[in-house]
Amino acid sequence: MKLVIAVVQDKDHARLRKALTAAKIQSTRLSTTGSFLRNGNSTFMMGIEDEVLPELLAIIKENSQARHEFISTAIATSMLGELPEQPIEVAVGGATVFIMPMDQMVHF
Amino acid sequence: MKLVIAVVQDKDHARLRKALTAAKIQSTRLSTTGSFLRNGNSTFMMGIEDEVLPELLAIIKENSQARHEFISTAIATSMLGELPEQPIEVAVGGATVFIMPMDQMVHF
């Protein structure tokens, strides 16, 4: 069994939720914050049997999208020590996925 | 050592918190959302020694309750493709518990 934790951009969370529900993969969502851009993002937590992992990773890949985001002026200024001459862009991946061993899953 | 993550219905979270505190089992709570019903629920995270696990599972079982919930009209309609003739009920378990191996727990 595995506990899979996937951090995705807020823009993709509804699409991913629908795809998981359609595939009958149960999940729980947490509202989280990225530490670098300080933007809100979404974290999905899924307890699964081992053999579901390939299907789950394919669903996450198909339903999340890499994008370019601008660093806010305030964060860029605090990083550079001065106002940036022009906006700074950063690539943000579609999903960051952590796959952990799980001893047991219990339903009451 | 184990990290135990328990997803319970919001209605039970205060009762479970009190039972954990009375048993001197420390925990941290996250506000989460169920992906199917899209209702708010509560997730407790507990780092424990192995021998506490049976007591912890008994406390979670006694302080969470399975219930029947109605799927909102909006979600049912999007699932069926049309307005349901009558409200659709779904069984929601008392708790879903993930038990994970933990290498170390450190207090600073």
Place this chain on the structure above:
Amino acid sequence: MKLVIAVVQDKDHARLRKALTAAKIQSTRLSTTGSFLRNGNSTFMMGIEDEVLPELLAIIKENSQARHEFISTAIATSMLGELPEQPIEVAVGGATVFIMPMDQMVHF
């Protein structure tokens, strides 16, 4: 690989975030609640390579602080069964850190 989860006091979360970003250790933040004091606190989640663990623990230790907090009158009264004669203080550690084995980390 490890998934490291660190619960710190809200007062320290900005300091810790800055130190992690400066050290190029990526992290995601969750807003959480301590079950005993029922205060909001911050939980950081970090997927890392094994060899980063000593540096990460040093950063968490240096950027979080143990403090004394007063238990709210309402919580103290419900614990004691009567209004406490004087405010009750509790020591709250700087950080509680859970270190878990991780099978894989995937970026899409």
